[in-house]
Amino acid sequence: MDLILDETGTQRLIGYVVDIGAGDGTAACRLDLDDRHLNRQGMLHGGLAATLLDSAMGTTGSLTVDPSGRHPFTTLSLTVNYVAPGRPGIVEARGRITGGGRSTLFIEGALRHQDGTLIATATGVFRKSRQEP
Template identity: 30%
Template sequence: MSTSRNILRTLQDLITLGQKSEKFNRIFEGIRVVSSRKPGHIQCELDIEERHLNRNDTLHGGMISSLTDSVSTLALETIERKPLKSASIELSVSFLKAAKKGETILIDAETVKLGRTLAFLSVEFRNKQNNELLATGKHTKYVS
């Protein structure tokens, strides 16, 4: 089995484990790993369901913010010298367009830079059907 396939299987196993958790990692319910084209990168997809919506019947901003944190952390996990521990120190999201129930979003997360004590991560959210950019996120983590 290729290294790329092993990475994808490991990432999907981490997501599956999170889905079974009683803790916050249940946010991974419904997320599917699509690819990891290089160390530090992961692409996932999620079908938008009723439970993901806000009162305007669009994807909740808190869901996008949480996915920015969680999926970018998975991208960091694909690096060979991945940190043993990490903690978020900064997170920002720019919301550009709404997603609706029934749509599928692509979540593309990448490790921009991994330094001695900080990791800089970025995330793009796109509508899978038309490739429109929905949101972008930046995530900085302390690593050790």
Template identity: 30%
Template sequence: MDKNAFFWQMQDGKIPPPKAADTLGLNILNVDVDSGVLEAEFFAKEAFTNPAGNIQGGFLAAMLDDTMGPALAAQLGAGEFAPTLNLNVQFLAPARPGKLQATGRVRQRGGEICFLSGELRQDGRMIAIATATAVIKRL
């Protein structure tokens, strides 16, 4: 774990979190760097709803991306960044405004290409699952 990396600078309060994470109401609860697992929660606002009153799928996809990405970011060194190359989301059930629980996992990390997975739950029910591919870049 590199305390000079962006993720850990943010966790230590030395730099602000990304505005997208704030918008989504991201709260990181636990990070296991060795296993590549991150647990978080989001607060889905009424402003995120579609005409049926459910959280619009794009917000759910963003929450999953903002769970899997930080799971990998926690393993990166200073000067490294890992943008998402591909994001695949399956919506399993509607989500309502309120808290959602998320788990992001680094499934396989190569020299540059990484494979990630994520889950989003609400009230014990699986809402959406995702896989993603990210590439490690050096700034």
């Protein structure tokens, strides 16, 4: 595992970790769900599911230009499809590049529960941001 911890305010607030250590150009966001992450039905809040997918997919894009996964990418579009409720436990979102060019990438993502249940899928378009000096 090669983890990015507490890098952003969002990451610290929600409590997820980013793993760039798979060695296959993909990034994963993992979260151990607790009551702070659940909706009124006791399941993972859909907005948090989208956040995990967005972060995993954006970091996957970043790995194309920066092995540390920290070069910023901007989300141009993100479509999330919810497949099953996210029950308490550990969930993991992982991105995978499906196409694109030098600055714009098409990336898909999947969010799964630790038992293998597919919770949500996503597709998105991400653009490499200019690195500020």
